[in-house]
Amino acid sequence: MKRLESVLLVDDDPICNFISTTLLRQLHVSEDVHSVTNGKEALLFLREKALIKTVTIFPEVIFLDLNMPVMDGFDFLEQLNMTLPTFASVCKIYVLTSSESPVDIDRCHSYEIAGYISKPLTEEKLELVANAME
Amino acid sequence: MDQVSDFFSGLLSSSLWPARWYCGVWTDFHGWLYILSSFAIWAAYFLIPIIMFYVVVKRKADLPFPHVIGFFIFFILSCGITHLIDAVVFWTPIYRLHALFLFVTAIVSWFAVVYLYKILPYALTFTSPQELERVVEQRTTELEKKNNDLTRLNKEMDNFVYTTSHDLKSPINNIAGLVNILKTEMPRGNVTVDELLDRIDTSSSRAIKAIQNLTGILKVHTEPYDDIEEINIRSLVEEILEENNLFVKENDALIQYRLAQPSVLFSKTALKSILYNLITNAIKYKSKDRKPVIVISSSFVSKQPQVEINVSDNGLGMDLEAYGDKVFGLFKRFHDHIEGSGIGLYSVRKIIETKGGSISVDSKVNQGTTFNLILPQ
Numbered sequence: 001m002k003r004l005e006s007v008l009l010v011d012d013d014p015i016c017n018f019i020s021t022t023l024l025r026q027l028h029v030s031e032d033v034h035s036v037t038n039g040k041e042a043l044l045f046l047r048e049k050a051l052i053k054t055v056t057i058f059p060e061v062i063f064l065d066l067n068m069p070v071m072d073g074f075d076f077l078e079q080l081n082m083t084l085p086t087f088a089s090v091c092k093i094y095v096l097t098s099s100e101s102p103v104d105i106d107r108c109h110s111y112e113i114a115g116y117i118s119k120p121l122t123e124e125k126l127e128l129v130a131n132a133m134e
Numbered sequence: 135m136d137q138v139s140d141f142f143s144g145l146l147s148s149s150l151w152p153a154r155w156y157c158g159v160w161t162d163f164h165g166w167l168y169i170l171s172s173f174a175i176w177a178a179y180f181l182i183p184i185i186m187f188y189v190v191v192k193r194k195a196d197l198p199f200p201h202v203i204g205f206f207i208f209f210i211l212s213c214g215i216t217h218l219i220d221a222v223v224f225w226t227p228i229y230r231l232h233a234l235f236l237f238v239t240a241i242v243s244w245f246a247v248v249y250l251y252k253i254l255p256y257a258l259t260f261t262s263p264q265e266l267e268r269v270v271e272q273r274t275t276e277l278e279k280k281n282n283d284l285t286r287l288n289k290e291m292d293n294f295v296y297t298t299s300h301d302l303k304s305p306i307n308n309i310a311g312l313v314n315i316l317k318t319e320m321p322r323g324n325v326t327v328d329e330l331l332d333r334i335d336t337s338s339s340r341a342i343k344a345i346q347n348l349t350g351i352l353k354v355h356t357e358p359y360d361d362i363e364e365i366n367i368r369s370l371v372e373e374i375l376e377e378n379n380l381f382v383k384e385n386d387a388l389i390q391y392r393l394a395q396p397s398v399l400f401s402k403t404a405l406k407s408i409l410y411n412l413i414t415n416a417i418k419y420k421s422k423d424r425k426p427v428i429v430i431s432s433s434f435v436s437k438q439p440q441v442e443i444n445v446s447d448n449g450l451g452m453d454l455e456a457y458g459d460k461v462f463g464l465f466k467r468f469h470d471h472i473e474g475s476g477i478g479l480y481s482v483r484k485i486i487e488t489k490g491g492s493i494s495v496d497s498k499v500n501q502g503t504t505f506n507l508i509l510p511q
Contacts, residue, residue: 013304019311026318067300098303100349101296102356119304120311 001029002130008059009035010042010076011096012068020063020096020121027123029130034059038068039076046080061129063096063121064113066104073097077111088112094129096121141230151227165224172221179214183207202253205246212239295352299345306345310338347477351464354481359401359489366397367443371430374410385426387417392431398441400509404485409445411478412505416447421500424448439511440491446504452497461495 007030009017017035024030036042042062049058066073073095080087087093092114097104100118108116114132117125144150151157155165186207216239219232250257261269313334320327368391375382375389382389398405413428420426429446452461462483465476482505486493490510497503 013308015308015312016304019308019315022315023311026315098300098307099296100299100346101293102353104296120307120314122311122314 001027001127002133003028004030004060004130004133006030006032006059006061007034008042008045008062009033010037010039010062010068010073011035011065012037013065016065016119023121023123023126027126029126030060039071039073039079041070042076043071043079043083046084059091060133061114062091062093063117064093066095066097066099066108074107077108077113081111088114092129092133145230145234146228147230148227151229153227154224157227169221169224172217176214176218176221179210179217183210202246202249205242205249209239209242209246212242215239292352292356295348299349303342303345306338306341310335310342313338351477351481354484357403359404359485361402362399363402364397364399365402365405367393367430367432368396370402370406371409371413374406374413378410378414381414382417385417385420387420387426387428389413390427390429392429395432395434395441398432398443398509399511400491401489404489405509408482408485408507409443411482412445415478416445416449416503419503420447420449441509441511443507443509444504445507446502448502451499451501451503452495453499454495454497462493 004024007024009020011017011020014037017037021033021035024033034045036045042064046058064073064076071079077093084090093112094115094117095108095113096117096119098119099105105116115129117129154160160168183206186203190203212235216232216235219228219235223229223232313331317331320331371389371391409430413430416428417426427448429444431444431446433442434440435442454461462479464480483493486507486509492508494506494508495503496506
């Protein structure tokens with residue numbers, strides 16, 4: 001499987017983050033996995049990376065949950081789109097959610113996301129994500 | 135009695151009286167005023183019933199009190215004739231005929247009075263078109279409000295189901311994910327542990343499947359199915375078979391076509407979902423004793439117009455006497471040895487009815503089942 005330089009997990013469910021992190025590490029997809037628990041934290045994290053560019057590089061892939069407290073996935077996409085309209089060329093955002101609501105799916109596709117993945121993250125799904133990288 | 139028989143035998147007699155012109159003193163002005171007015175009344179009384187009759191014939195179904203109108207037509211006609219005769223007697227004094235027609239008019243008039251009196255209570259309650267319009271408007275507003283409430287409630291229900299399913303799925307997904315990790319962390323070779331992990335896996339995937347079925351039903355209810363187009367039935371069936379190639383081959387199923395009507399105007403998503411369910415069901419519930427043969431046939435009924443599509447199989451069949459309409463019920467299943475969720479046929483009926491069509495089923499135990507789809511065109 002192709003390796004990813006850096007991955008950011010945005011999900012308020014620590015168990016879900018734990019599962020994704022473990023899977024990414026076990027399959028040696030990425031050693032550099034960060035997790036934050038809502039959209040606001042994710043924006044802060046990206047701002048740090050984008051501006052200082054020292055600690056680590058900008059995450060190649062972001063797995064984004066939709067339903068989160070403080071700032072949900074949609075607001076995160078909206079904010080990111082405003083501050084960095086070219087985000088899609090810097091990193092790929094995959095919405096990783098349990099929601100099957102057509103309303104949610106439609107709303108996601110109004111942003112430049114790379115894909116909509118239903119939870120949980122598995123080896124097969126990860127392979128599709130990794131192989132989609134150029 | 136003599137007078138009466140004399141009256142009728144000489145009904146048209148005009149020799150017993152002078153013509154009206156010569157009875158008393160008539161100036162030309164007075165006489166002609168009388169005559170022309172009488173003619174004018176007669177002509178008008180003759181035309182009014184014709185117009186009324188035309189209205190009755192044209193609006194037969196929705197006109198109130200048609201009998202009254204009949205009476206009225208007769209009443210006006212006879213009134214008119216008395217006026218006609220009244221003018222004619224200026225030259226031809228047919229006073230007997232005049233009297234007879236006055237009598238007829240009197241009878242008819244009194245019939246009208248009695249009848250009108252009888253329907254009076256009903257006529258009083260009869261609503262005027264304006265009032266009706268007001269009522270309709272009021273009802274429409276009420277309906278609109280109820281409709282809005284329902285739409286809102288429906289949306290809330292949808293949201294509720296999606297939120298609930300999301301909230302239920304999250305922890306179950308976590309369990310599935312954790313088991314996967316646990317499997318890689320556990321030392322290999324402990325059969326009991328492996329078996330336990332597998333069972334947890336099965337349980338969690340079953341729970342996920344159940345939740346997905348629920349949201350699946352919701353999708354059937356909310357999907358608009360508005361991708362209406364001319365669909366080639368055979369191509370669509372082949373598309374479905376191709377997508378389920380493995381399943382079709384595994385079961386060695388044979389599909390035959392008898393398409394008298396090659397295409398149908400319908401929502402493609404809807405028809406695909408319907409045919410997918412019917413065809414996979416036909417294969418799934420095959421008989422152990424024979425190779426599954428599924429016949430897809432179609433015909434055009436020009437009277438309605440509608441297209442009928444039939445999906446017939448030679449499978450297990452169902453006892454419709456026992457199950458009846460339950461075949462299309464939610465979570466109803468009749469063969470417990472085969473995996474199923476009990477939502478397939480429910481969805482099929484829901485979808486086809488949403489699009490104004492209908493579905494029926496014929497079946498004989500151990501011979502096969504035929505589903506008949508009626509799609510309005």
